[in-house]
Amino acid sequence: MRLRTKPKALGMLRQNQHIIVFRPETKKGEWKYFFCNDNPLHVELATGKWQFIVESALRNPEINYIGVDSKHEVLYMALKKILNKNIKNVALLPFNIENIEEVFNTQEVDLLYINFCDPWPKSRHAKRRLTNRRFLEKYKLFLKEGAQIIFKTDNRDLFDYSIEEFNGANLCIENITYDLEAEKDIENIPTEYEMKFMKKGVKINRLKARYNPRK
Numbered sequence: 001m002r003l004r005t006k007p008k009a010l011g012m013l014r015q016n017q018h019i020i021v022f023r024p025e026t027k028k029g030e031w032k033y034f035f036c037n038d039n040p041l042h043v044e045l046a047t048g049k050w051q052f053i054v055e056s057a058l059r060n061p062e063i064n065y066i067g068v069d070s071k072h073e074v075l076y077m078a079l080k081k082i083l084n085k086n087i088k089n090v091a092l093l094p095f096n097i098e099n100i101e102e103v104f105n106t107q108e109v110d111l112l113y114i115n116f117c118d119p120w121p122k123s124r125h126a127k128r129r130l131t132n133r134r135f136l137e138k139y140k141l142f143l144k145e146g147a148q149i150i151f152k153t154d155n156r157d158l159f160d161y162s163i164e165e166f167n168g169a170n171l172c173i174e175n176i177t178y179d180l181e182a183e184k185d186i187e188n189i190p191t192e193y194e195m196k197f198m199k200k201g202v203k204i205n206r207l208k209a210r211y212n213p214r215k
Contacts, residue, residue: 043067
């Protein structure tokens with residue numbers, strides 16, 4: 001669904017640069033100084049409107065969260081919730097994920113979330129999928145040894161494709177489910193899309209993989 005343009009979104013983002021980082025590449029290797037602590041760093045790619053990253057941060061104040069999305073309107077909605085709830089352990093990056101390796105240093109990220117990314121269904125667009133091997137190799141540049149990647153999607157074709165890509169990138173898949181709701185996982189935090197799809201009876205697919213470079 002196409003987001004409605006919000007003319008004031010960019011202005012509000014610029015007014016809150018203690019949360020919004022417009023040039024995140026300048027913080028590469030120094031995110032612990034941005035957050036003023038050594039807490040684990042969890043990153044969500046193509047962050048949703050707000051629900052996942054806000055709820056994650058509220059549940060886990062001992063973890064730092066970064067949401068990355070190029071759409072100002074998406075970050076604007078997340079920012080409003082962060083300000084309303086006075087959350088201190090979240091940063092939002094208006095940034096193109098294509099260049100994500102420019103933002104984080106080697107061994108800097110403890111966990112990576114990919115939630116309901118664009119499936120780019122045409123085969124000629126496969127390289128744009130965030131679970132394409134080209135992207136997976138980028139993530140390995142900044143994931144810590146033993147770090148997890150958690151991927152969720154409602155698109156079964158994308159999910160099956162992604163399993164092959166994760167295996168091809170030598171990422172160890174530890175868990176696969178084709179019906180996340182049936183798992184009754186109390187640790188799962190649903191996104192807006194996830195709740196919408198589940199209400200319609202759509203099954204949610206999830207995999208958990210781990211980066212173990214020495215294996």
